[in-house]
Amino acid sequence: MNLRQAAIGAAALDAGAIVVFSAIGRASHDEGILGPGGSGLATTAWPFLAGAGIGWVLARAWRRPCDWRRTGLAVWASTLAGGMLLRAASGQGVQVSFVIVAGTFLAVSLIGWRVVSGWIATRRGLKG
Structure with missing residues (x-):
């Protein structure tokens, strides 16, 4: 696998995790996947x-997409902080308990x- 393929796969895993997180959250509040208006x-x-x-x-994540320290921590922090700021700016709820769970x-x-x-x-001797 080359670096480009790894970056595409990593981006897809990140996006998939976020969509799953969002779907679980909606389901846990009985909001349904589509909600009013289908969005x-x-x-x-x-x-x-x-x-x-x-x-x-x-993080320039495409350079080291699978590195949990350089990329994973930065993507996680940005996803959480940016997500909460954008939720607040768009009138969505941002309670402390939600921030902790998220x-x-x-x-x-x-x-x-990434870990x-x-x-x-x-283990496979593919470090890098």
Whole structure:
């Protein structure tokens, strides 16, 4: 796998984790995936997706997409902070308990898959 493929895969994993997070949140509040007007999941996910995009740019994540320290931490922090700021700016709720739950889920998913990936690569002698 080349670096471009790794970056595309990493971006897809990040986006997928954010969409899953958003879908679980909507389901846990009985809001349904589509919600009123059919845009429920998109309305919930877009602030976090935008935050992740900003994190990717700031970390230049395409250079080391699977590095949990350089990329994972930056993408996680940007997804959480940017997502919450954009939610607040767009009139969506930002309660402390939500920030804690979001921070935990997003850390486990956005950093977690990178940690596992690095562990597998090290075991296979593919470090780098």
